[in-house]
Amino acid sequence: MTADAADSERKVELALDLLAHLEVEELSIAEAVDRIETVTTNPTLTREILDEAEKRGIVERENGRLRTRRGGTFVRFESQVIQKEGDFECRRCGCGLSTGHFIRFDSGELGPFGSSCIRKVTGRE
Incomplete structure (x- = not known):
C-alpha cells in the first residue's frame, strides 16, 4: 500500500468514527460534510466516506438527510x-x-x- 493510500484509508476510518459518534439523530448532507471536512476536503474521499458510512450501517441516507444509527455511541x-x-x-x-x-x-x-x-x-x- 502506498503512503497516499494508507493516509486516505486512515482519513476514511477517522471520519467514520466521527460520524458514528455524532450526538444528533439526523442531519443534512451539508452538515455531515461540514464535519467530514475536519478530516478531509477531498470531494472524492468525502463521497467514499459517506458511501462507506451507509454500507457499514453508521448512517441511513434519505432525501438529502442522514439519520445516524448511534446505538449509544457518543464522544465521552x-x-x-x-x-x-x-x-x-x-x-x-x-x-x-x-x-x-x-x-x-x-x-x-x-x-x-x-x-x-x-x-x-x-x-x-
Missing part, C-alpha cells in the same frame, strides 16, 4: 477529549487557538478544535 468528553496547550489552528473554523481540543478515537486523534467547534463537530450544539 471526560475520557475521549483531551486539551493541549500550544499554538493551533481550529480544523473547523480556522481560528487561532492557544488551547486545542482533540478527540481520541480508535482510528486516531482528530483536532485541534476550539471549545465551541468541538461541541459543534460532535453534535452537542
Whole structure:
C-alpha cells in the first residue's frame, strides 16, 4: 500500500468514527460534510466516506438527510477529549487557538478544535 493510500484509508476510518459518534439523530448532507471536512476536503474521499458510512450501517441516507444509527455511541468528553496547550489552528473554523481540543478515537486523534467547534463537530450544539 502506498503512503497516499494508507493516509486516505486512515482519513476514511477517522471520519467514520466521527460520524458514528455524532450526538444528533439526523442531519443534512451539508452538515455531515461540514464535519467530514475536519478530516478531509477531498470531494472524492468525502463521497467514499459517506458511501462507506451507509454500507457499514453508521448512517441511513434519505432525501438529502442522514439519520445516524448511534446505538449509544457518543464522544465521552471526560475520557475521549483531551486539551493541549500550544499554538493551533481550529480544523473547523480556522481560528487561532492557544488551547486545542482533540478527540481520541480508535482510528486516531482528530483536532485541534476550539471549545465551541468541538461541541459543534460532535453534535452537542
